Structure formats: C-alpha cells, structure tokens
Amino acid sequence: MKSLDRIFDNRRVMKSAQGSPSATIAGTPSLSSLFDLVSDEMSLVEDWLKSNLIDDNTFVEELLKQIFHAGGKRIRPLIVLLSSKATARETGKLSRLHIILAVLTELIHTASLVHDDVIDKASVRRGQETINKKWNDRIAVLMGDLLFAQASICLARIMNPVVVGIYGQVLGDLCSGEIKQMRQQFQTKVDWDAYIEKSVGKTASLFSAGSHSGAILNGCSNETIQNLKDYGLNLGICFQIVDDLLDITGSQKETGKAVGSDLRNGVVTAPAMFILEAGDANSARLKELIDTRAICEDAGAEEALAIIRNNGGVEKTVDLARSYADKAIESLKDIKDSSYKDGLATLANYVMTRTT
Amino acid sequence: MKSLDRIFDNRRVMKSAQGSPSATIAGTPSLSSLFDLVSDEMSLVEDWLKSNLIDDNTFVEELLKQIFHAGGKRIRPLIVLLSSKATARETGKLSRLHIILAVLTELIHTASLVHDDVIDKASVRRGQETINKKWNDRIAVLMGDLLFAQASICLARIMNPVVVGIYGQVLGDLCSGEIKQMRQQFQTKVDWDAYIEKSVGKTASLFSAGSHSGAILNGCSNETIQNLKDYGLNLGICFQIVDDLLDITGSQKETGKAVGSDLRNGVVTAPAMFILEAGDANSARLKELIDTRAICEDAGAEEALAIIRNNGGVEKTVDLARSYADKAIESLKDIKDSSYKDGLATLANYVMTRTT
Numbered sequence: 001m002k003s004l005d006r007i008f009d010n011r012r013v014m015k016s017a018q019g020s021p022s023a024t025i026a027g028t029p030s031l032s033s034l035f036d037l038v039s040d041e042m043s044l045v046e047d048w049l050k051s052n053l054i055d056d057n058t059f060v061e062e063l064l065k066q067i068f069h070a071g072g073k074r075i076r077p078l079i080v081l082l083s084s085k086a087t088a089r090e091t092g093k094l095s096r097l098h099i100i101l102a103v104l105t106e107l108i109h110t111a112s113l114v115h116d117d118v119i120d121k122a123s124v125r126r127g128q129e130t131i132n133k134k135w136n137d138r139i140a141v142l143m144g145d146l147l148f149a150q151a152s153i154c155l156a157r158i159m160n161p162v163v164v165g166i167y168g169q170v171l172g173d174l175c176s177g178e179i180k181q182m183r184q185q186f187q188t189k190v191d192w193d194a195y196i197e198k199s200v201g202k203t204a205s206l207f208s209a210g211s212h213s214g215a216i217l218n219g220c221s222n223e224t225i226q227n228l229k230d231y232g233l234n235l236g237i238c239f240q241i242v243d244d245l246l247d248i249t250g251s252q253k254e255t256g257k258a259v260g261s262d263l264r265n266g267v268v269t270a271p272a273m274f275i276l277e278a279g280d281a282n283s284a285r286l287k288e289l290i291d292t293r294a295i296c297e298d299a300g301a302e303e304a305l306a307i308i309r310n311n312g313g314v315e316k317t318v319d320l321a322r323s324y325a326d327k328a329i330e331s332l333k334d335i336k337d338s339s340y341k342d343g344l345a346t347l348a349n350y351v352m353t354r355t356t
Numbered sequence: 357m358k359s360l361d362r363i364f365d366n367r368r369v370m371k372s373a374q375g376s377p378s379a380t381i382a383g384t385p386s387l388s389s390l391f392d393l394v395s396d397e398m399s400l401v402e403d404w405l406k407s408n409l410i411d412d413n414t415f416v417e418e419l420l421k422q423i424f425h426a427g428g429k430r431i432r433p434l435i436v437l438l439s440s441k442a443t444a445r446e447t448g449k450l451s452r453l454h455i456i457l458a459v460l461t462e463l464i465h466t467a468s469l470v471h472d473d474v475i476d477k478a479s480v481r482r483g484q485e486t487i488n489k490k491w492n493d494r495i496a497v498l499m500g501d502l503l504f505a506q507a508s509i510c511l512a513r514i515m516n517p518v519v520v521g522i523y524g525q526v527l528g529d530l531c532s533g534e535i536k537q538m539r540q541q542f543q544t545k546v547d548w549d550a551y552i553e554k555s556v557g558k559t560a561s562l563f564s565a566g567s568h569s570g571a572i573l574n575g576c577s578n579e580t581i582q583n584l585k586d587y588g589l590n591l592g593i594c595f596q597i598v599d600d601l602l603d604i605t606g607s608q609k610e611t612g613k614a615v616g617s618d619l620r621n622g623v624v625t626a627p628a629m630f631i632l633e634a635g636d637a638n639s640a641r642l643k644e645l646i647d648t649r650a651i652c653e654d655a656g657a658e659e660a661l662a663i664i665r666n667n668g669g670v671e672k673t674v675d676l677a678r679s680y681a682d683k684a685i686e687s688l689k690d691i692k693d694s695s696y697k698d699g700l701a702t703l704a705n706y707v708m709t710r711t712t
Contacts, residue, residue: 059535059539060532060535112501115497115498115501118493118494118497119493119494119497119498137474137475137493138474138475138538139535139538141471141474141475141497141500142471142475142531142534142535142538143531143535144497144501145468145471145500145504145527145530145531146528146531146532146535148501148504148527149524149527149528149530149531150528152508152511152520152523152524152527153521153524153525153527153528155508155512155520155524156511156517156520156521156523156524157517157521159517159520161512161513161515164508164511164512164515164520165509165512165513167508167512168505168508168509168511168512169509171501171504171505171508171509172502172505172506172509174501174505175498175499175501175502175505176416176502178498179415179416179495179498179499179502182494182495182498183415
C-alpha cells in the first residue's frame, strides 16, 4: 500500500481538487517539502524535546533521550507550526509560545504512546524496543506520567487560559477514547457514531487542539479559529481511519506491528464494520469469527483479513478517510492564502498516502 | 501504634510546645475538629470530586464514583482550605478558585495512587479492591491518566500562571520521586539527602503546592507565601516518614497493607537506614538480608523487622518525623493568628499520631 490515493483513486483526486490550492498536487505529496516550510522552528522543537526536559536524574534523562531520539513523524508539531504561521499577524512569524505549543503537542502524543504500549503490551515502537519491553511496565507508567507532567509545565508557560482549557480537554478525550475502545472490543454491532467519537478521542482531539491553538495565540477572529479547529478535527479523524486501514493493509516492516493486530485484539474498526453492516454471508462469517474469538488466532485472523480485503472493506474505508481529508481541506477555504495554508492542504493529502 | 507521640514522647511534646499555638494540645489531636473549620468548603470539594468529573461514558463514570466514594482522608484538601482561610483577605472567606485548588490537589493525589497500585501490583486500597485488581492494569493506567487530565482542567480554570507552574512541577516531582525510589531499591548505602529528596518528590511537593497556592491566589506577601510553602514541605516530609514508619509498626487492619511490604520490595526507608548506618552487627545482618534478597521472603522480612524494632529504628524515625513536624509548626510563627492557623499546627501533630 505505497499510496492509497494512487491505487484507488483518480476520482477522489479530482474531487478534492475543487477549490483547494494544493489538491492539484499529483501523486504522493512530499512530507519533507512541508517540513522545509518550518525548518527553523522545527529544529527548536527538536532541541526542546531532546534537552529541555525536567529531571536531574541521569537514568530518567537517558530514558527521555531514548524516547525522543527514536524519532517519530512529528506530524503534530508540523500542524501546529504550519497553522500558526498561516495565521500569524506577520505571516510566517512565530513567537516562543508557538514553539512551546508544538513541543507540548508532541509531548502529549508521546506520553500517550508510552502508556498505550503498556496497555497493548507492545514490544516494538518506531523500530525500537518499547520502554515496557526494555525495562518494565512500572517504568513505562511513570515515564508516561512524566511526559504528561512535562506537557503540563509547557502548558503553564503558554499562560493562555483558553489554550490550557483546550489541552486539558484533549487529555480527558485521549483517556476516554482508549477506554471506549476497550469497552467496544469484540462488538459486532455497527455503530458509526461511536466509531467516529472514539477516533476523535484517541486522535482528532489532539490534532484539533494543535491546529487552532496557534490561531488563538495569534489573536485571530473566531471564524478563523473555528475553521482551523474543523481542519484539525477532520484531519485527525482521517488519520485515525488510515491508521485502522493500515492494520489491514500495511506491511509489518513499515508499520512496525503485525498485520491485523487490532483485529486479533477484537478492536473492530471501519474496514471490518463495512463488511459487518452489509448483512450478507460475509457479514455473518466475520461476525462468527469475532463472536467465537477465532479472530484472536492465526487462522481466524487470516480468514477475517481475507474477507475484509476481498469484499470492499479496504476501498470503502479509503473513501471514508478521503471524505474527512476533503472536509479538512474544505475547512481551509477562508484562511488567507500562503504557502503555509497550502502546506496544511498538502498534509491532508499526505495523510491519505502514508504507509507508517 | 495508636499514637506515636503518646508512646514515645513527653520530651517531644514539650519541645514542640515552644512558641506554637496548638502544640499545647495533649494526646491525639482530633482530625474531625479540623474538618469542622472548613466543613462548608469541604462539602463543595466532595460534591465536585463525586460529580463534576469529565466523561459521558457510564462505565468511566462508575469507576470514578467508585474511586471517590471509597473515601480517603482528604488531608491535602484540608491543607489547601485551612491555609487559604488563614491567609484570606477577609479571614476565613474563600472563593470558588480555592475550592478548585483543593479539588485539584486531591485529584493529583488520587491519580498517583491509582498508578502506584499498578506499579506496586497492589490489590487493596482504602479497604476496597484496587482498580487494577478489580479490572486490570490497562483500565487503571487510563483511569489514572483521566484523573491527571481532570486535574489539568481544574488547573486551567484557576487561570493563575504561577499556580499552574507550581502544580506542573509537582507532577514532575511525583514521577521522578517514584522512579528514584525504584532505582534505589535494595540499596544499603545510607544516603539521607537522597531519602529526603525522594520524600519531597513522592509526597512533600504536593503538600507544599497545596499549602501555599491559596496564599498566592489571596495576593499575600512573598514572606507569607514562603512560610506556608515551608510549612507544607516540612509537613509532607514528616507525613512520608510516618508512612515509612507505618510499614514497620502499622497493623495490616489499619494500614490496609501487609506489614513490611515496602521492606519486602527492597524499599529501604528511615527505620532501616538508622540500623544500617550504625555500623554494628545488626547493620551487617540487615545488610546481608537485603543484599541476598532474603528480605523478600517471610523469614527474612520477619528477622529484618525484628532487628529494626529492637534496635531503636522506630524511635529514631519518630524523632526524625517529629523534627519535621516541628519545623512545619515553626514555619507558621509569622502567619497572623486565627483558628485556621491553629488548625494547621494541630494537623502537624495529627500527622505524627496517624495510624492509617
């Protein structure tokens, strides 16, 4: 699945080309060209992540370094920086507060990954051993807490009560999104509202906070702030749907986790939901595999993956993800033109093509 | 160990009586009389903890209710309310912000307990099954995160950057305190600075935040704020030392955990440290029990407890705790007289007598 867009869609590229400055880009959008737009600021963010972390304890410092040197795509800081630059009074000019905002957004994301790995008993992340695998669950719980704490300190430094409120809500959404997912495991009743709501909690809430908080700091109009909030929300939902898709179509080498691992854990997402709601023989068989927990074993998982792949589960999910990418791009239409605005639109197209 | 003070100490009651308004109280100080001083405000705090919690998910709501209905001593909100009332412009009169401050302080404490129970694989807390035992580690990690998130939202509502910074630091201190403790397990080299530092991180940092943030909101002088900060710091260190003592002297029925459970986990605290630093046969034997991990087994733990109890480990630890209680009371001397100030001093004496 090198590029979902290229494989599945001329129609969709046509559709998203309407009224969007960057949707005319053909093929795979380049992420590196987006990072070029914010290169100075991103290196400040990297410096901060790798050095400005609380703690005088050498062991903790080592762990933190390990976490941030392991990399990560830095999509969330990119969203913060692009949207902040697109709405800066003097276009492209940011303050120290915007850098802190980008750092804090990545810290929250990283903290939640460290805890997710404990929750999922994951052993590999970003090509490296997870903290829980290399050390133990105790260290991983505390390191996640420490990263959340570091994020709280960043939030304090921003000194904007509205932004503090937004990020506080994100923290709540992240947890309740995960708990909702946990409670929905092995459920075969299709509930799209619950699925989108869970995706907002797990992913889109933070994307949205990152996409519109910079505009708040820039003193933008409520309309601009709302547009960027919608952009992040839709982009985040799209991102989560693509994540769910990669569980079905991705390669272990690229995603770093076994194909179908969500499915094996009973996490029923869009690709399976499209099959389940069809009401045919495939629906019945997939439901049976889930209900009997056969899906947790190799043979059952393989059969479920084949049913999903061979009956339009993937294509329908791509369409669903694309509809949110389009909504994200559409949300940008009243933002004043700039290379940064174009960058945000390109990012939405990139999210559709990502393989990791 | 119904009352450490009564058993071990006429001398100390004499000592602490110098210059302190409440230290003349004989016997066990009454905690309920302190709660009477803040009864209206404390019921607002309770209401908030039990109902104003984020989440529209019934399951999560149930879990949160279970956590807060299980009780807890509410020592930290008591400190916030007493110190806020003692320094209010119109003595005793608080605003909504002080209530939020008290709620947030308890939320952070509760969140850290939920995660500690995961870390320690504890099965009972406050006489009830822990979340990790009743459900699982995954739910407990997320519930702890949710409580921290709720605390962040409260912090945002206070809208005071200095207070936000203080509590952000507390969150970091809590994690690094626990990690330090983990790294010091089974260490027999006596390092009092490291021990006190760890106690500050684990406990006193939050006590101190709670004791002086109300004065910041009240617009008090820097001197008053510093005095209350010192009060909380010393009281918190005292509280942690008594906690460590209860591991040696407490009854399982009262503390809700097996006697010597810290010791069995290789957590070497003041009572053991006093024996280890003596440089005699008892030191050597205790060191051997720890080094060989014999202390993790029933026979070894029993022998270690006996060595500590029979050779002054308990008495010396009581003295150490008392010295911090005295420092806490001493820190109050320049605070203007009121029943709330007396309450804070009484609280320091209560901490010395607590059995749970």
